[in-house]
Amino acid sequence: MISDRDLPELENYRRLEENLPIEAVPKFGPLVVSGENDNSPVHRWFKYKEAYSAGLLENILSYAQMEPTKSGLVLLDPYCGVGTSLLSAQVKSSSVSVATGIERNPFVAFVARAKLGWPRINTRELERIGLEVLAGVNEMPHRLPELSSIRTGRCISRHIAQRLLSIRNAILEFPECATRDALLVGLAASIEPLSRVRKDGRALRLVDRSYQHVVPMLRQKWIELQLDVTHMQALHKSLARTKVCEGDGRSLRAVGIEPNSTDIVLTSPPYPNNIDYSEVYKLELWLMGFVNSNAEFLGLRKSTLRSHPTSDLNTKPEGDFLTAIAKEPLVHFFEPLVQRTAAHEETWRNKLALGYFSDLWISLKEQYHCLRPGGRMFLVIGNSLHGTAGKAYLIPTDLLVGQLGKTLGFQLDRILIARNTRRRLSGNHFLRESIVALRKPKDV
Numbered sequence: 001m002i003s004d005r006d007l008p009e010l011e012n013y014r015r016l017e018e019n020l021p022i023e024a025v026p027k028f029g030p031l032v033v034s035g036e037n038d039n040s041p042v043h044r045w046f047k048y049k050e051a052y053s054a055g056l057l058e059n060i061l062s063y064a065q066m067e068p069t070k071s072g073l074v075l076l077d078p079y080c081g082v083g084t085s086l087l088s089a090q091v092k093s094s095s096v097s098v099a100t101g102i103e104r105n106p107f108v109a110f111v112a113r114a115k116l117g118w119p120r121i122n123t124r125e126l127e128r129i130g131l132e133v134l135a136g137v138n139e140m141p142h143r144l145p146e147l148s149s150i151r152t153g154r155c156i157s158r159h160i161a162q163r164l165l166s167i168r169n170a171i172l173e174f175p176e177c178a179t180r181d182a183l184l185v186g187l188a189a190s191i192e193p194l195s196r197v198r199k200d201g202r203a204l205r206l207v208d209r210s211y212q213h214v215v216p217m218l219r220q221k222w223i224e225l226q227l228d229v230t231h232m233q234a235l236h237k238s239l240a241r242t243k244v245c246e247g248d249g250r251s252l253r254a255v256g257i258e259p260n261s262t263d264i265v266l267t268s269p270p271y272p273n274n275i276d277y278s279e280v281y282k283l284e285l286w287l288m289g290f291v292n293s294n295a296e297f298l299g300l301r302k303s304t305l306r307s308h309p310t311s312d313l314n315t316k317p318e319g320d321f322l323t324a325i326a327k328e329p330l331v332h333f334f335e336p337l338v339q340r341t342a343a344h345e346e347t348w349r350n351k352l353a354l355g356y357f358s359d360l361w362i363s364l365k366e367q368y369h370c371l372r373p374g375g376r377m378f379l380v381i382g383n384s385l386h387g388t389a390g391k392a393y394l395i396p397t398d399l400l401v402g403q404l405g406k407t408l409g410f411q412l413d414r415i416l417i418a419r420n421t422r423r424r425l426s427g428n429h430f431l432r433e434s435i436v437a438l439r440k441p442k443d444v
Contacts, residue, residue: 016332034052045224054084057266060264066263066376080267104249114182121225123226123229133167171183274386276301398417414437
């Protein structure tokens with residue numbers, strides 16, 4: 001257990017915290033995690049551990065008390081994952097008329113698009129194609145992807161991997177449509193329970209799991225999809241327009257997001273927790289055909305926001321970011337982190353810390369430009385603890401992001417503490433998940 005004695009900078013953070021608008025809001029605690037999505041129609045199609053709750057958007061809109069325009073609010077989620085906020089906007093919020101998401105991981109972006117396509121799914125065709133695929137799929141061996149975790153059978157048996165590839169290819173022979181995409185999502189959702197691993201934090205953990213048969217598993221998944229679509233199509237008639245762009249949340253204009261076009265940003269960028277989500281979802285990326293070579297896989301990992309050691313640590317942080325954190329008022333917030341990581345014998349830690357916040361600096365600038373005057377931004381983020389006793393350092397992400405936002409011109413409305421996540425740090429409150437609420441001034 002790491003104590004306060006190992007982290008003398010905590011006293012500095014406590015003093016800085018006293019001058020910030022911080023509020024504990026326990027009702028947001030269950031909403032910044034994905035638990036309720038497991039039982040929510042369409043949200044449950046693919047288990048995405050890093051998602052927040054389907055109910056978060058509705059609660060944020062209630063908290064913000066934003067007046068909708070005549071044409072409705074425009075929502076942006078630049079790190080949209082499997083599209084939780086977009087799906088919530090599509091069916092639950094009468095005040096949102098347009099919702100756009102951006103996601104770098106091509107497989108995850110596909111899942112988001114497929115989920116949002118539920119209104120166009122033909123349930124009879126879904127059943128017919130599913131039965132035809134399972135009846136006609138052959139047992140011919142397929143060339144396995146070059147990923148060693150698959151080729152050696154370590155993470156998934158070679159037989160099951162070949163069986164999944166056969167089914168995937170059989171589905172892909174049908175014309176592209178929302179119904180076909182739903183079948184592919186059901187297939188992707190079957191990969192983990194059919195494998196020898198489970199997603200656990202920053203890695204895939206080998207587990208002892210009883211043998212599962214592919215066909216019954218798929219039938220169960222596809223029946224669940226069919227039931228959800230039938231329920232949703234009967235219940236929801238008026239829907240918001242939604243779109244998912246495969247791209248980089250640090251570069252909004254590259255995917256066509258115009259300046260002063262957005263009313264509200266709700267997003268959760270990767271936390272600075274060293275987790276490479278491309279690695280965590282590698283079985284799905286490879287078996288579903290979104291990555292086809294080790295070079296392509298490495299390129300994807302390096303192109304993501306710099307929250308993990310495999311990202312691009314050789315590109316220097318933005319010059320204006322480094323200038324800003326070296327002077328008032330940011331120096332008091334960033335100096336402890338910069339000094340601690342620079343003194344660590346593992347030099348990548350300093351590059352990663354600076355790269356991560358440089359990327360968030362870029363993201364915040366982009367989001368500032370895309371928001372209309374008076375627009376609101378809500379970032380779900382988590383603080384994290386790294387190292388061991390004597391070599392530990394804390395990253396108080398919510399404090400640092402709040403200050404970066406203020407430096408870039410935002411008003412810091414609140415840092416809403418949603419829940420504590422104490423694990424290795426005793427006797428203080430800094431390990432937590434928060435929602436940083438920023439506002440673009442009306443007079444800009």
